[in-house]
Amino acid sequence: MNFITSGRNGKNKDVENHAKVKAWAALFWVLIWETAALLIGQEILLVSPVSVFLRFFDLVITMDFWQSIFFSLCRIAGGFFFALFAGALLALISSFSRLAKELAAPIMAAVKAAPVASFIILILIWVPSRNLSFVIAFLIVVPVVYTNILHGLENVDKGLLEMAEVFRISYPKRVRYIFLPEIAPYLRAACSISLGLCWKAGIAAEVIGVPAGSIGEKLYEAKVYLETPDLFAWTVSIILLSICFEKIFLFFLDKAIEME
Amino acid sequence: MDIVIDSLSKKFGEKEVIRNFSARIKEGCVFSVMAPSGGGKTTLLRILAGLETADKGRIEGLEDKKISMVFQEDRLCGYLNAVDNIRLISGKKGSSPLEMTEGWIYGELEKAGLKGNEKYPVRELSGGMRRRVAIVRALAAVYDLLILDEPFAGLDMENKNKMMDYIKEKSKGKTVILVTHDITEAEAMGGEIIYLK
Numbered sequence: 001m002n003f004i005t006s007g008r009n010g011k012n013k014d015v016e017n018h019a020k021v022k023a024w025a026a027l028f029w030v031l032i033w034e035t036a037a038l039l040i041g042q043e044i045l046l047v048s049p050v051s052v053f054l055r056f057f058d059l060v061i062t063m064d065f066w067q068s069i070f071f072s073l074c075r076i077a078g079g080f081f082f083a084l085f086a087g088a089l090l091a092l093i094s095s096f097s098r099l100a101k102e103l104a105a106p107i108m109a110a111v112k113a114a115p116v117a118s119f120i121i122l123i124l125i126w127v128p129s130r131n132l133s134f135v136i137a138f139l140i141v142v143p144v145v146y147t148n149i150l151h152g153l154e155n156v157d158k159g160l161l162e163m164a165e166v167f168r169i170s171y172p173k174r175v176r177y178i179f180l181p182e183i184a185p186y187l188r189a190a191c192s193i194s195l196g197l198c199w200k201a202g203i204a205a206e207v208i209g210v211p212a213g214s215i216g217e218k219l220y221e222a223k224v225y226l227e228t229p230d231l232f233a234w235t236v237s238i239i240l241l242s243i244c245f246e247k248i249f250l251f252f253l254d255k256a257i258e259m260e
Numbered sequence: 261m262d263i264v265i266d267s268l269s270k271k272f273g274e275k276e277v278i279r280n281f282s283a284r285i286k287e288g289c290v291f292s293v294m295a296p297s298g299g300g301k302t303t304l305l306r307i308l309a310g311l312e313t314a315d316k317g318r319i320e321g322l323e324d325k326k327i328s329m330v331f332q333e334d335r336l337c338g339y340l341n342a343v344d345n346i347r348l349i350s351g352k353k354g355s356s357p358l359e360m361t362e363g364w365i366y367g368e369l370e371k372a373g374l375k376g377n378e379k380y381p382v383r384e385l386s387g388g389m390r391r392r393v394a395i396v397r398a399l400a401a402v403y404d405l406l407i408l409d410e411p412f413a414g415l416d417m418e419n420k421n422k423m424m425d426y427i428k429e430k431s432k433g434k435t436v437i438l439v440t441h442d443i444t445e446a447e448a449m450g451g452e453i454i455y456l457k
Binding site for chain 1: 309310311326327328329331333335337339340348349397401
């Protein structure tokens with residue numbers, strides 16, 4: 001899997017435009033879903049979208065729902081931010097040190113290639129289930145951020161760096177005007193990909209670890225008691241949460257890049 | 261203080277691009293270096309600018325000299341406008357003249373025929389315009405030695421003459437090393453001309 005999706009020209013925007021969800025297309029698939037649910041006629045097998053949304057609104061007004069959201073959000077977002085910092089720092093070190101880059105390469109390759117389920121089970125041995133989603137989100141995001149930022153750093157225009165050397169431009173100015181604009185598209189692409197991934201992996205970890213009070217626990221219970229509307233309603237919640245988190249984070253990231 | 265280059269040699273792999281090159285560059289004079297393409301001109305300038313190290317030989321008189329340079333490529337930050345590209349080299353003590361205010365930069369850009377283009381990102385400017393911004397930037401710096409690596413490449417005759425006059429006016433009394441393969445440019449800039457073999 002190639003995690004590097006953006007170049008200096010911000011080509012990721014094209015990819016995003018292609019992937020934009022049109023309302024009519026979404027509505028079309030909801031209608032297909034509703035028709036299929038009506039045809040099957042058994043909520044336990046396929047719940048109708050109307051039931052899902054009714055159940056979703058039932059859940060939203062409960063305190064338990066928000067407590068579960070808060071529990072999972074704190075851990076998954078925490079893992080993401082910690083990975084963002086660690087991945088960027090590691091990439092910076094690797095861009096200066098060949099030894100660090102060579103040492104990091106097998107670890108990053110292993111983390112990228114290993115199945116998430118294997119990691120979840122393995123880490124469950126070492127880490128209490130309460131913090132499992134934090135660690136898994138961290139592990140999923142680190143290689144993406146590391147690979148992209150390292151690629152960005154390695155692609156910084158050497159000519160501009162030489163120009164900065166000749167004109168004795170200060171180091172803070174070099175970082176602000178030469179490094180950051182080059183890295184920004186890579187960082188944005190890394191965040192855009194990893195935000196979705198960390199939610200998927202984090203929730204999967206909670207479903208396996210079943211920490212009390214998490215979204216994963218609610219999904220697990222819905223599965224055990226065959227509460228299909230609950231399962232779908234929680235899935236809708238996770239999707240909305242993931243999208244909102246991604247949009248808000250990328251909004252602030254874009255603002256920060258624009259200000260630079 | 262004159263710059264003395266003594267028996268300078270530089271190899272890239274098996275290819276020797278400079279072999280036993282010696283020269284004396286008089287302080288405050290223009291020194292033009294001519295050579296065919298691949299003749300080691302840019303390598304010589306890079307060594308003088310401290311961007312490459314020579315394999316053999318020595319250079320005296322460069323110590324404590326502040327260098328400014330027009331590179332063979334423009335080496336401008338494409339997303340920044342002309343004013344900000346020039347302002348980028350300011351700030352550090354002794355790296356820019358005290359008078360480098362925005363108004364002063366506007367004035368310099370006007371002299372280079374860039375009036376009205378000051379606020380466009382330089383990537384939106386034509387090649388010739390970017391070249392002139394790079395020249396203005398080099399001459400806006402505080403320097404003792406000005407290195408010009410084919411500075412007029414891509415300029416039409418009118419702008420070439422305008423920039424020659426601009427460089428001559430702004431670098432008066434400073435040591436200038438010009439690399440070109442156009443004898444008319446070397447002659448127009450005045451000073452000593454040598455051929456790198």
